[in-house]
Amino acid sequence: MENMANEKKPFRFYSRFNLQQLTGIKAVTLTQLLKGIKEVPGSVIYDHTHRFLQQHIYLNPEPPNDFAYWVSDVLGDDELAERLASIDTIQFPDIRSLREKIIQTIEGYLDKNPAAAARKANVHEAFHFIKAISFIFPTGYVANDLKEFAEILKVITIEAIYFHVFEARLRLERNAANDFSYWIETAIGDKVLADRIAKLDPYTHTMEDLRKSIVRLVERRGE
Amino acid sequence: MQSANVQNDNQVAVARSIHDYDRFVGPAMINNLKLLADRLKGKVIQNVNSTSVGGGVAEILNRMIPLLRELGVDAHWDVIKGGEQFFQVTKKIHNLLHGRLDPISEHDFEIFMETSAMNIREVDTYGDIVFIHDPQPIALVKKRNNKKESKWIWRCHVDVSKPDPRVWKFLKKFIEKYDASVFSAPNFSQKLSIPQFLLSPSIDPLSDKNIELPQETIAAVVAKYKIDPDKPMITQVSRFDYLKDPVGVIEAYRLVKKHIDCQLVLAGGTASDDPESAVVFEEVKEKAANDPDIHILLIPPGSDIEINALQRASTIIIQKSIKEGFGLTVTEALWKGKPVVASAVGGIPLQIKHKYSGMLCHTVEGAAFAVKQLLNSPEYAKQLGSNAREHVRLNFLLTRHLKDYLLLFLSLYYREDIVNL
Numbered sequence: 088m089e090n091m092a093n094e095k096k097p098f099r100f101y102s103r104f105n106l107q108q109l110t111g112i113k114a115v116t117l118t119q120l121l122k123g124i125k126e127v128p129g130s131v132i133y134d135h136t137h138r139f140l141q142q143h144i145y146l147n148p149e150p151p152n153d154f155a156y157w158v159s160d161v162l163g164d165d166e167l168a169e170r171l172a173s174i175d176t177i178q179f180p181d182i183r184s185l186r187e188k189i190i191q192t193i194e195g196y197l198d199k200n201p202a203a204a205a206r207k208a209n210v211h212e213a214f215h216f217i218k219a220i221s222f223i224f225p226t227g228y229v230a231n232d233l234k235e236f237a238e239i240l241k242v243i244t245i246e247a248i249y250f251h252v253f254e255a256r257l258r259l260e261r262n263a264a265n266d267f268s269y270w271i272e273t274a275i276g277d278k279v280l281a282d283r284i285a286k287l288d289p290y291t292h293t294m295e296d297l298r299k300s301i302v303r304l305v306e307r308r309g310e
Numbered sequence: 311m312q313s314a315n316v317q318n319d320n321q322v323a324v325a326r327s328i329h330d331y332d333r334f335v336g337p338a339m340i341n342n343l344k345l346l347a348d349r350l351k352g353k354v355i356q357n358v359n360s361t362s363v364g365g366g367v368a369e370i371l372n373r374m375i376p377l378l379r380e381l382g383v384d385a386h387w388d389v390i391k392g393g394e395q396f397f398q399v400t401k402k403i404h405n406l407l408h409g410r411l412d413p414i415s416e417h418d419f420e421i422f423m424e425t426s427a428m429n430i431r432e433v434d435t436y437g438d439i440v441f442i443h444d445p446q447p448i449a450l451v452k453k454r455n456n457k458k459e460s461k462w463i464w465r466c467h468v469d470v471s472k473p474d475p476r477v478w479k480f481l482k483k484f485i486e487k488y489d490a491s492v493f494s495a496p497n498f499s500q501k502l503s504i505p506q507f508l509l510s511p512s513i514d515p516l517s518d519k520n521i522e523l524p525q526e527t528i529a530a531v532v533a534k535y536k537i538d539p540d541k542p543m544i545t546q547v548s549r550f551d552y553l554k555d556p557v558g559v560i561e562a563y564r565l566v567k568k569h570i571d572c573q574l575v576l577a578g579g580t581a582s583d584d585p586e587s588a589v590v591f592e593e594v595k596e597k598a599a600n601d602p603d604i605h606i607l608l609i610p611p612g613s614d615i616e617i618n619a620l621q622r623a624s625t626i627i628i629q630k631s632i633k634e635g636f637g638l639t640v641t642e643a644l645w646k647g648k649p650v651v652a653s654a655v656g657g658i659p660l661q662i663k664h665k666y667s668g669m670l671c672h673t674v675e676g677a678a679f680a681v682k683q684l685l686n687s688p689e690y691a692k693q694l695g696s697n698a699r700e701h702v703r704l705n706f707l708l709t710r711h712l713k714d715y716l717l718l719f720l721s722l723y724y725r726e727d728i729v730n731l
Contacts, residue, residue, distance in 0.1 A: 102342055104342070104346070104713055104717055105717075106507060106714065106717040106718060106721055107507065107508040107509075108505055108506065108507050108508070109493065109496060109499040109506040109507065109508050111499055111500075111501060111502070111506065113496075128727065130727040130728075139663075156663065160664050160670075211471070211497060211655065212654065212659075213497065215496035215497065215499070217496060217508060218727065219727075220717075220721060220726075220727050220728075220729065221727065221728045221729065222346070222717055222720060222729045222731055223728065223729065223730050223731065224342075224345055224346070224349075224730075224731040225345075226338075226341075226342065226345070227341075227345070242338055243338055244336065244338045244339050244342060246339075246342070247338075258728065
């Protein structure tokens with residue numbers, strides 16, 4: 088795929104869709120959940136820390152990740168669920184470090200609360216590890232300047248915004264807060280605007296709010 | 311082999327344009343579907359199932375094939391042949407996959423294989439991708455070597471969370487000859503040597519079951535069934551079946567009724583091929599004991615507009631199933647922006663995140679408590695309903711199903727977890 092955020096190049100909007108693949112791995116206890124988290128591919132960790140966000144992009148404040156939701160609603164362990172839900176995903180540059188944090192959180196909790204390992208879900212409420220296969224494709228939208236950028240941002244799908252904000256940063260491990268900030272800084276040369284967009288915590292916005300916030304920042308540039 | 315005629319089939323609505331869905335998901339999404347479809351240029355997609363009319367699979371294909379074609383995908387649909395004996399055996403297989411006890415003999419398996427052998431001889435499997443739906447045509451995969459580069463997918467539309475081991479073993483030897491399999495819920499997956507994908511079913515927002523209705527239509531249906539339009543209305547739409555627990559719904563209603571004046575609507579049909587349903591219907595009437603606020607409505611098949619109106623007239627929709635497939639009646643209720651209280655079984659937890667897009671329950675008391683909470687907190691109920699509709703819009707409409715089919719077909723040509731198209 089062509090790099091859509093190269094210096095002196097227009098911004099090419101891409102999008103992505105996910106297909107979910109069942110791994111056949113499941114857990115009914117915290118110990119099994121921990122084992123699964125350690126062993127599954129990164130694409131599985133990505134799915135479970137972002138699927139909720141993608142499927143419930145209309146909710147604000149943001150709901151927890153799948154692990155937190157299952158620990159709370161199925162195992163009924165609210166303290167651990169809160170610890171998992173409050174992991175600040177935006178701070179982790181890649182899936183490896185995010186996975187490590189989740190493992191540390193569960194292991195630390197089990198060390199202090201060994202009885203928690205005995206809690207068991209019904210088989211029909213087991214946690215199923217699911218992999219996200221991402222299909223990335225160009226949308227055909229191209230912005231040559233910030234005016235075009237804002238106009239396109241208003242009409243593209245939220246999947247496209249999601250791709251440039253979440254997936255490109257965390258899953259493709261691009262060295263930037265997000266693709267938009269990178270392009271605005273390197274191709275447009277507006278570091279202030281790039282930083283303002285980078286400061287938005289996308290995990291605490293609905294996707295539509297995020298779209299509006301970025302458009303507003305771009306349109307009010309220089310004010 | 312019969313070629314299913316998607317245009318003349320009067321079982322479902324006439325084919326619509328893909329652009330009729332712009333207003334639900336936006337034109338940019340439809341354009342993205344076209345971009346995906348472009349990647350399948352030159353590939354022939356052949357769907358095969360056992361009937362062109364009646365049943366959920368035929369309904370899905372009747373809607374999907376014209377839309378896939380409009381997107382530019384060379385999609386086809388063929389139907390296998392089978393006699394009465396064959397379909398009696400496949401009905402048994404269906405029931406046994408669902409976990410029901412139904413005797414099946416070696417002779418039954420022989421009948422299945424005899425008809426399969428006839429279809430293997432007669433059915434032309436011309437597709438670059440051959441997409442086989444459900445167990446009836448499953449043995450066609452024996453033909454895959456006739457076109458070595460072809461890809462084969464088996465789509466299981468049945469709840470196989472607890473299949474009969476003997477039947478599953480029989481089917482598994484065919485399933486593992488496919489390139490991929492598809493299930494509707496995570497707990498339906500089995501230990502298999504081939505990839506298993508998760509594709510949820512969907513609803514069509516333009517179907518009679520789901521289309522927006524004028525207020526007069528809703529009011530007319532409410533009046534027809536002598537339902538009080540001014541009293542909170544709790545509704546369960548389901549056939550009269552023990553697995554839908556209509557008696558449990560009445561018990562939950564009675565617990566609510568102690569504190570809040572409300573009425574209960576149990577709307578559904580009895581199945582002619584299921585003698586048990588008439589028994590359940592009688593038990594439900596007995597349990598209702600002439601309570602004037604319990605409306606037990608026997609709705610004839612095909613009354614989709616009436617069901618739609620009853621759902622839209624309801625204050626709360628309940629689905630207290632003991633066992634459930636995906637639970638499309640829940641999807642329909644969520645799409646109508648209704649607060650839903652439903653059991654955490656089958657595909658329902660995929661649709662309802664507890665306290666976000668509805669309320670999940672496990673018991674009669676839990677269902678009653680959730681209903682009371684919602685009746686006493688109309689603003690919260692409204693927010694749940696609003697979240698529910700948006701959740702369905704994003705995840706369970708026909709356009710998402712189309713997208714998943716396109717991705718599924720494309721996935722056969724890639725091995726990576728991140729695919730650059």
